[in-house]
Amino acid sequence: MLWEPPLVAEAERAPRTDRVVFVAAATITVAFVLWGAISDESLAGVAGSLLAGLMRYGGWVFVLTASVFVVFALWLAFSRYGRITLGREGEPPQYTTVSWIAMMFATGMGIGLMFYGVAEPLAHYVDPPPGTEGGGESQRALTAMATTLFHWSLHPWGIYAVVGMAIAYTTFRHGRSQLISAAFIPLIGERAASGPLGRTIDVIAILATLFGSACSLGLGALQIGGGLQSLGWTEETTIGLLLLIIAIIMACYLASAVSGISRGIKWLSNTNMVMAVVLLLFVLVAGPTVYILDLVPSVLATYFQDFFQMAGRTDAVGGATAEWLSTWTVFYWAWWISWAPFVGLFIAKISRGRTIREFVAGVILVPSAVSLIWFSVFGGAAIHLQSSGIDLAASGAIEEQFYGMLGYFPWSTAVSVLVAVLVAIFFITGADSASIVMGTLTQRGVDKPQLPMTVLWGLLIAAVAAIMLLVGEGGSTAIDGLQNITILGSAPWLIVMLLLCVALLKGLRRDPTAMRARKAQELMNEAVITGARTYEGEFQLSVAPAQQPVLSPREEGREIRPDRPHDTDTGGSGRRSEPPPT
Known part of the structure; x- marks a missing residue:
């Protein structure tokens, strides 16, 4: 008989707010917003001091653990646990593969792909990473692209996969609630998971989600503002303009969140995928096509060649490495880690019926391949322009460089508007997913949180994003404010994720x-x-049918009746006949 989880999971029950979790998370969030609103300079100073200490004593932890998560997820996929279904055994996937990948990709890093698609490869080309200086132009281009791919392929999706697997397994396989704390039951027990320790885990998950989503919200606002400035629709990207953009997009993503996953988010994700493919093909055809195609295999080879050097880069190298790491690698790892609760939970929601092997292949390998193509096209086009004598890197702030590159292509105005719309939809998709997930974590893992709770968390995401921008005082330093607070907010969740790996492995061993x-x-x-x-x-x-032992009627538990001598099943031969093989 196939083993099945309970038919009715806790996540399907009526919404019921966990007041302890809600009050604790909301209080910390409101306190942060008030602190930033009253004295953003004080908040910036404290954040800077804490970040300096974290980078000095704990930067190596971020670098090391990110690789641990990747290895752990891939090992699970190729081990005997890879055949385990995230649901009832034999249950088909809930969504088609195309919709599944589209929703997963748009939610996981859509904003970042648009913001850094041109900016990061260009930045590493102009200013090479520590320890890679001195190469020729072609080598600098390959190193820049490989470094970018390192930040956007296996590592972020390995982080997401660990959390998504743990939640999907405990929810769809065991019928438990969609809470991070529920995934810890194999490690700490059901009583502790529903007590103060479990609630603390859920509060940390909510706060990590909040700051990670707010960072993405801030980056999206910066890029939309940069697009308006590049199009000549505004003279300067001011804090007032950024706050207005956040308010408008906030209203849009709340409307999408209200419609739910199957309608709003699914429709937006599919629309986004089509628009992104159109933009990608346009730049590939209109740009340096042959150079981009030549770049793909070379970048992939350089990535694997330099993988361990990039994965082991820490402050031990000396020089300006610590500052570089906090701007790039450690910031990215912290950003992905802070997004892991919400992206993991969201991926879990849409992955029911997948085996662990399918899950890891879809969550890690497919998006990594898309990242390779995405950055090769946009980053390759930008580097080609830069090497041709066009100083694209100095033409504007980092959030304007995507539009600056498009200015050298035909129909630049129309394509720039398309990019702004694409950023906005990525913005909406990620933010409404986050508000639904935080509502789920607040209301005891319910699948569809109540509307007021979803709206409240959506408003708080926008408020925190505004404060994070104020900490940087706008302009180019606004990115610094987003990065610094994101790294600090992810530090507690990093410890939780390490313990989550232990809990997941312990649960799988008992499956x-x-x-x-x-x-x-x-x-x-x-x-x-x-x-x-x-x-x-x-x-x-050899394999053969099992021979059944000869049992007397009394041993078989049957009644012996004189008028039915065949009850002994000897067939008149004195020997018991063997039943047919089963």
Whole structure:
């Protein structure tokens, strides 16, 4: 008989707010907003001091653990646990593969792809990473692209996969609530998971989600503002303009969140995918096509060649490495880690019916391949312009460089408007997913949180994004404010994620599918050892129907009746006939 989880999971029950979790998370959030509104300079000073200490003593932790998550997720996929279904055994996937990947990709890093698609490869080309200076133009281009791919491929999606797997497994396989704390039941027990320790875990997850989403919101506002400035629709990207953009987009993503995953988010994600593909093909055809196509295999080779050097880059290298790491690698790892609760939970919601092997392949390998193509097209086009004598890197702020590159292509105004719309939709998709997820975490893992709770968290995301921009005082330093607070907000969640890996592995070891496979392996090993000892290797294993033992009617528990002599099932021959094989 196939093992099945309970038919009614806790996540399907009526919404019920966990007041302890809600009050704790909301209080910390409101306190942060008030602190930034009253004295943004004081908040910036404290954040800067804490970040300096974290980078000095704990930067290596971010660098090391990000690789640990990737290795852990890939190992699970290729191990015996890869066959375990995230749901009832044999249950088909809830969404088609195309819709599944579109929703996952748009939610996971859509804003970042638009913001850094041109800016990061260009930045590493003009100012090479520590330890890679001195190469020729072609080598600098390959190093810049490989470094960008390192930040946007296996590592972020490995981080997301760990959290998504843990939540999907505990929710759809065991019928538990969609809470981060519920995934810790194999490690700390059900009583502790529903007590103060479990609530603390959920509060940390909410805060990490809040700051990670607010960072994306801030970056999206900066890029939309940069687009308006590049198009000549505004003279300067002021804080007032950024706050207005946040307010308008906030209203849009709240409307999308209200419509739910199957309608709003799914429709927006599919629309975004089509628009992104159109933009990608336009730049590929209108840009340096041959150069971009030549770049793809070379970048992939350089990525694998330099992988361990990039994965092990820490402050031990010396020089300005610590500052570079806080701007790039550690910031990215912190950003992905802070997004992991909400992206992981969202990916879990849409991954029911997938096996762990399918899940890891879809969550890690497919987006990594898309990142390779995306950055090769946009980053390659930007580097080609820069090497041709056009100083694109100095033509504007980092959020304007995407539009600056498009200015050298035909129909630049129309395409720039398309980019701004695409950023806005990515913006909406990520933010409404985050508000729904935080509502889920606040209301005991309910699948569809109440509308007021979703709206409240959407408003708080916008408020925190505004404060994070104010901490940087607008302009180019606004990015610094977003990065610094994101890194600090992700530090507690990093510890939780390490423990989550232990809890997931412990739960998988007890899974019926894994136990059957482990028992079969043990029996096979025992049979081989016994055969080798008994027959000195001269034996073979074969499969045949099991022989049923001869039982008396009394042993079979049947009543013996004189008028039914066939109850003994001897067929008149004195021997018990064997039943047909089953």
